[in-house]
Amino acid sequence: MNNLTSIKASAFWLCIAVLMLTFTAKAQIVIGAPSLGFSQACASESFNSYTTTFVFSPEANLDASNQFIVELSDADGDFSDATVIFTSAAGSVTASPASLDFSIPQTTGGENYKIRIKSTAPVATSSSSVAFAAYYKLQDSPFSINNLVSTGAYCTGSSYLLTIDNPGSPTNDSPLNYPSLNYKWYRETSPTTSVFVAEGAILEVSTEGTYFVETNYGSCTSNSASNRVTISEATNGQADATIASSLGNPYCPAQGLTTLTTIGGNSYQWYKDGNIIEGATNQMYQTNDSGDFSVQVDLGECMATGSIDLVSELFNSDINVEEINTMEEGETLTVTVTDDANNPTYEWYFNNSLIQDETDATYDASEFGNYKVVITENNGCIGAVEYQFTLQEALDLFPDVENIPNLISPNNDGINDTWIIPQRFVSGTNTSIRILTNQGKLVFQTNDYQNNWPQEDLGLTSINQVYYYIIETPDGTTEKGSITVIK
Missing domain, CATH: 2.60.40.10 (Immunoglobulins)
Incomplete structure (x- = not known):
């Protein structure tokens, strides 16, 4: 009886084991290495969509809740800290081969990225794809260095510092606004060729030549490059200091002030038409004038000078x-x-x-x-x-007044500003008019009075002044009196 029971128990557990092996075998799938629909991923704000294709088998082993996941390695192809860049909806992918679309993160930058595919039900992981270059171009437009000044100079035995402008000109999208970016500097060897010089956001130059910098997007082509700057060594202690106008030259003053910028140095002094501009001692000077502007730049052991004939385009x-x-x-x-x-x-x-x-x-x-x-x-x-x-x-310069006034107040208020006398004594009557101070000094005399005394500032104080007049007509009539001038 005991033997029979033992045999039945063994048979039971054998069946259970067979069922489990069958279930386990059914729940497994194999995922092939993903194939890339691109050679490199050069993403930007305007484009960031890529496709991978892969096979898996058997299709029947997928659970209805299965999701396929695309993982991105680090820049060296390592998946130990992989980034999930796509997850399919549950049960949405059921047939092999399958294609998935994904985007790369904005922090992506390197030449040896890889992707792999994972499933969730059942759990499986593919081998990795081939390595590919991937960069997200956070900044992909031209930018300025050296404040857009096309030249620079250094004294013998010294150097010149080239820097990326931040923010640069008003239309300059400085890559320094994106801290994750890095840069490569180049020196031109011909109009179409150049050599790599150094990495970093600044470059210390002690060799003459024309330099520029590009944002480092590896093998991905980019528009993120700077203007060219030609650096020279001062000759006999003197160098040229180019001046650039931010609005161009001629410039349109309706756009606001134009900014004049010269090469970098230790100190600066700006001039207009040969005259010192007081307080204009920075690398930049703003103006809305036209004229001959010049600058002196102290480079340390030598000096640089430059000028620009700045012209306004505003109409005359x-x-x-x-x-x-x-x-x-x-x-x-x-x-x-x-x-x-x-x-x-x-x-x-x-x-x-x-x-x-x-x-x-x-x-x-x-x-x-x-x-x-x-x-x-x-x-x-x-x-x-x-x-x-x-x-x-128009004022009536010769009103028909009856009496000779003895009070005036020359304060330009339009009332009693001048000594207005009757028409029989004014211009055309050949009457002699004399006005004297209280000390007898003659201050005014005419035979053709225009009702316009005083013509000049009398230097009035808070004390009223008294003058005396003598009027003599051609028929011998004489009029005398005083004129009090109040402030």
């Missing part, structure tokens, strides 16, 4: 009236602006209100008040020029 213009104009009531003042603007438009204003339908270069002003005209250039260097002028009623 003029107006045919003064800032303050007078006319009689009922008269008209014809105002004309002239210019060489490209496709100009004209806007006229009266007391800060736009005058509708007045769009010509000429306007007939007939009302007293404040005027303004704005000339705008609409093509090329788009900008505007404004002229302001005032139209006032």
Whole structure:
């Protein structure tokens, strides 16, 4: 009885073992090494999609919950700290061969990356793919070095430091904004060839030549490269200091100030038209003027000098009236602006209100008040020029006053500014007018008085001054009296 029981138990466990072996065999798959649909992965913001194809067997052993995973190695092909770059949806891939699309991380950069494929149900891992170059180009546009100054100079026995600008010019996308990037410097050997010099964000140059730097994206081609800078050694203690204008030359002042930049040195002094610009002692100087700008750069053991004839492209213009104009009531003042603007438009204003339908270069002003005209250039260097002028009623220089005044206040307020006397004594009457100080000194004399005394500043203080007048007509009549001048 015991033997029979033992035999049955053995048979039972044998069946269980066979079933488990059968189940285990059914739950296994083999995944082949992934095949790449590309030779190198040169990704950027505008493109980051790659495909791999692989085979697996048997298809029937996949569980409905299975997911395929794409793993990326490090830059040396090591999977010990692999990065998952794609995971398929559960049960979405059931047939072999299969293709998966993936993207590479922004931190990717190297020549020997690999990928492999994993499954989750059942668990399996492929061998790795062939090695490939992979870079995510965080910055892929031209950038500036040396503040876009095309030259530099060093003293004999010294050196010149080239640096990547950050942020550089307003349109410069500096790669220094992306700390993970690194760089390679080159020196030109011909217009089309160059040699590698060094790595890093700066380069100390002690050999003459033309240098530039590229963001290091390995074998991936890139637009992330700098301008060329030609470095020379000072001769006889002197070197040339090139000056660059950020808005070009000629430049358009409507875009704002242009920045003048020269080569790097220990100290600087800027000049305009040969005169020192006070306080302009930095490598950069901003201006919206035209003129002959120059700079002296102290390089340490030697000096560098440079100049630029800076020209503004803004159009030339003029107006045919003064800032303050007078006319009689009922008269008209014809105002004309002239210019060489490209496709100009004209806007006229009266007391800060736009005058509708007045769009010509000429306007007939007939009302007293404040005027303004704005000339705008609409093509090329788009900008505007404004002229302001005032139209006032003309003063009656010879009003019919009855008495000779003995008080004036020459403070330019339009009231009693000059000594206005009756018409029988003024211009055309051949009357002699003399004005003396209280000490008897003659300060004014005429036979053709224009009601315009005092014509000059009398140097008034807080104390009123007294003058004396003598009026003698051709018929022998004499008038005398005093004039008190108050401030």
